[in-house]
Amino acid sequence: MLSQMNSRFSRRDLIGAAAAGAALTGIGKSAFAASPEARARVSANDKLVLGLIGCGGMGASDMRQLMQQPDVEVAALCDVDDARMEGDIAHVERTYNRKPTIYKDYRKMLERKDIDGIIVGTPDNWHALNLIHAVEAGKDAYCEKPISHDIVEARSMANAVKHHNKIVQVGTWQRSNREFVSAIDYVRSGKLGKVVMTKAWRTDPSQVGNHPPQAVPSGFDYDMWVGPAHFTPYVPEYTHGQWRWFYNTGCGMAGDWGVHMIDIVLLGMSKDTDLPMPVEVSAIGGKYAWPTDARTTPDTQIAIMKFKDPDFILQWETGRDHIRKDGSGAEFIADNGKNLMVWRGGWVVRDADGNELPKEEAAPVSDHWRNWVDCVKSREQPRSNLASMAQTTITCHLANVATLAGETVHFDKAKMDIVGKAGRHTSSYSREYRKPWKLPIYHS
Ligand SMILES: NC(=O)c1ccc[n+]([C@@H]2O[C@H](COP(=O)([O-])OP(=O)(O)OC[C@H]3O[C@@H](n4cnc5c(N)ncnc54)[C@H](O)[C@@H]3O)[C@@H](O)[C@H]2O)c1
Numbered sequence: 001m002l003s004q005m006n007s008r009f010s011r012r013d014l015i016g017a018a019a020a021g022a023a024l025t026g027i028g029k030s031a032f033a034a035s036p037e038a039r040a041r042v043s044a045n046d047k048l049v050l051g052l053i054g055c056g057g058m059g060a061s062d063m064r065q066l067m068q069q070p071d072v073e074v075a076a077l078c079d080v081d082d083a084r085m086e087g088d089i090a091h092v093e094r095t096y097n098r099k100p101t102i103y104k105d106y107r108k109m110l111e112r113k114d115i116d117g118i119i120v121g122t123p124d125n126w127h128a129l130n131l132i133h134a135v136e137a138g139k140d141a142y143c144e145k146p147i148s149h150d151i152v153e154a155r156s157m158a159n160a161v162k163h164h165n166k167i168v169q170v171g172t173w174q175r176s177n178r179e180f181v182s183a184i185d186y187v188r189s190g191k192l193g194k195v196v197m198t199k200a201w202r203t204d205p206s207q208v209g210n211h212p213p214q215a216v217p218s219g220f221d222y223d224m225w226v227g228p229a230h231f232t233p234y235v236p237e238y239t240h241g242q243w244r245w246f247y248n249t250g251c252g253m254a255g256d257w258g259v260h261m262i263d264i265v266l267l268g269m270s271k272d273t274d275l276p277m278p279v280e281v282s283a284i285g286g287k288y289a290w291p292t293d294a295r296t297t298p299d300t301q302i303a304i305m306k307f308k309d310p311d312f313i314l315q316w317e318t319g320r321d322h323i324r325k326d327g328s329g330a331e332f333i334a335d336n337g338k339n340l341m342v343w344r345g346g347w348v349v350r351d352a353d354g355n356e357l358p359k360e361e362a363a364p365v366s367d368h369w370r371n372w373v374d375c376v377k378s379r380e381q382p383r384s385n386l387a388s389m390a391q392t393t394i395t396c397h398l399a400n401v402a403t404l405a406g407e408t409v410h411f412d413k414a415k416m417d418i419v420g421k422a423g424r425h426t427s428s429y430s431r432e433y434r435k436p437w438k439l440p441i442y443h444s
Contacts, residue, residue, distance in 0.1 A: 042116050044377050051076035052119045053106045053130050056084035057241060058144055059121010062171060063088065065369040066119070066142070067095055072373060075115060078103040082219035084240065104221055106130060110137040117376060120144055123243040124250045125229040128153035131386075132440050135164040140376045142369070144171040146255035146393045147386065149229075152430035152439070154397070155416050158390035159442035169372035169382040170389035174260050174344070175267070176368035178361060183330075183342035185362045186349065187268035193334030195269065195310075200261035201317040202253055202328040208245050210294045211237040228437035238294065245295035247400075247427050252297025253318040254399040257328055263392040264330040264342060265314055269307070273381070273388035277395055277413040278305035278314065283402035289320040303399035316399050390416075400428035416444070 042048050048071060052063045055077055066072045074092050077100045079085045085102065092100040103109040110118070110133055118134040120127055120143040128148050134141050147170055148154040161168050174180045187195060213233035216222040222234050229248045232238075244250035266275040285301030287293060298318070305314040321327065329343035337352025349357040366374065368383065375382040394416065401423040402409045409423035423429055433439055 042377055046071070046377075048072045048116050048373055048376055049114055050074050050117045050119060051078065051103075051109045051112070051115045052088070052121060053078045053109070054119075054121030054123075054126070054144075055079040055088045056081075057121060058171065059119050060088050060091075062119050062121060062142055062144070062369065064091065065367070066373070067092075069370060069373050074100060076101040076103060076109050076112065078106045078109050080104055080221040080224040081240070083217070105224070107133065110134060110139065115139065117141060123225075124149045124255060125243070125248070126227050128157055128439060129228060129437060131157055131168070132160045132442075135161055135166040135168070136440070138164075138166075140167040140372075142169050142171070142372050143386070145384075145389065146251055146259040146396060147389050148393055148397075149249075149251065150428050150430050151394050151397045151401070151418070154390045154393050155444075156439060156442045158387050158416075159444050160440065161386045162444075163442055167372070167376045167379060167382060168386040169368065169375065170384040170386060171368075172260055172263050172384045172389060172392070173368035174264060175383040176365055176371060177344075178364050179342055179345065179347045180264055180267075181365060182360070182362040183332075183340055183347040184264065184267045186347075186359060187332050187340060188271065192332060192338050192340050192349065193336040195332045196312050196335050197333040198265040198269065198312060198314045199317070199331040199333075200258065200265050200314065200329070202257035202261060203319060203321045204253055204257075204299075204327075205321040206245060206295075206299075207290050207293050208237055208242050208295050210292065211235050226434070228433040228439070230434060235294075245297050247296045247404075250297065251396065251400060251428065252295075252301070254297075254301065254303070254316065254396045255393070258316055258318070258396040258399065259389075259392055261328055261330045262314065262316055262396055263389075265332070266392055266395065268330075268332055269310055269312060273383070273385060275388060275391040275395075276307050276310065277391055278398060278411055279308050279413075280306040280408060280410055281398040281402045282408045283316075283399050285399075285403040297400070298403060301399065301403060303402060305395070305398070316396075397428045398423075401426045404428060 052059050063074055067074055077085055077088055117140040120130045122130055131141055131143050147157055213235050216234045244256050269276050283303035285298030288300040290299055300319045303316040326343040332340045340349045349359050351357055372382050404426040405423040407422045410419040412419050418424055
């Protein structure tokens with residue numbers, strides 16, 4: 001519960017403060033509050049010096065994208081598992097003809113004054129601490145999606161980034177891809193008509209099976225991997241890459257792909273990156289396809305969300321792989337029957353009878369990683385800025401909140417909080433951190 005995360009704040013305090021738009025007090029900040037000299041400023045001609053937290057997966061891929069920028073240099077790598085770092089160490093060494101500095105505890109990396117920005121490539125259970133500690137240490141960040149494990153974390157992260165005035169790009173790179181930009185422009189132009197129904201989906205065959213615990217390999221600080229989550233015995237098949245199927249460490253498919261595809265719907269239904277958020281969410285989900293699988297998040301889930309101003313319905317759906325193509329996408333349906341569908345690789349507009357209609361491609365934009373580097377230098381907000389991605393991420397969490405609660409959940413965007421009791425007890429709303437970890441709480 002919140003009050004246990006930070007004994008000086010009750011949930012009522014938090015909500016009241018958010019509602020009143022109260023200024024941040026210093027209370028609740030962690031030990032990483034930046035000293036003035038740590039507030040790095042990178043001028044247009046400077047190299048941006050980066051460190052990566054979480055190697056071997058998407059963080060490593062982000063690092064490689066950023067290393068292609070001529071004004072970026074990677075100085076340090078951090079992972080709790082030695083085995084995950086080898087490829088990334090070799091890549092940095094090959095590129096710069098020098099070894100990166102290696103860390104197992106990201107807090108040590110954050111103490112370095114020469115590092116301007118951090119890539120957060122850890123599993124979801126770590127994003128809130130990694131990011132809040134990074135901005136407190138004066139770093140800008142490229143943070144992987146979903147931004148958080150739960151709603152309370154997302155809210156505090158957004159407030160922390162705003163308070164420390166940091167530039168954070170979230171890894172929802174679809175915002176920088178031409179088919180999605182074109183589709184969003186088309187919907188916003190009004191050419192489709194008044195959109196009343198939207199859909200976002202992802203099919204998936206993932207199963208983790210059932211496996212016994214094993215001894216933790218040497219070189220792997222598993223306790224630090226678990227971090228603020230509940231401690232569970234080490235099972236390799238539930239660890240690297242597979243943590244996303246467990247509520248303890250991830251958010252299931254709603255947080256994994258929902259955050260990409262629901263994001264496109266919310267952007268199409270908005271004027272800019274300040275997104276509409278649902279006022280009411282109902283959902284059903286569970287282990288229907290593989291009931292004996294060890295995963296704890298749904299393999300099958302449908303969430304229905306009601307939005308006001310603009311008034312429309314969003315349906316999020318995930319389930320096992322089947323014949324419907326493409327396996328993921330977003331769809332907008334207008335009152336006149338016109339329909340726009342967009343997926344990774346294309347988009348199409350059709351009339352009510354299914355005839356394809358003419359469409360225009362938007363001008364290409366700079367890639368997602370370049371956009372962050374440019375914004376770190378200009379101090380403008382990047383396309384997937386943290387405040388906007390907190391709105392999408394919380395919308396995705398609400399699908400899980402309603403699934404876990406088994407009842408309809410109400411939400412108030414002005415308060416960035418659930419209204420009423422339904423859903424508050426779920427782990428997708430908030431959870432108690434495992435000691436000694438504490439979530440720093442920032443108010444709006
Ligand atoms: N943007 C995208 O398209 C995209 C695609 C895939 C994954 N992701 C996101 O990227 C993130 C990582 O996913 P992944 O599939 O690469 O995970 P992964 O499990 O493959 O890699 C995560 C790494 O983080 C390390 N780690 C865990 N705790 C750590 C800590 N406290 N300090 C340092 N290192 C730590 C792990 O040991 C592991 O090597 C997730 O948030 C995921 O949702 C985004």
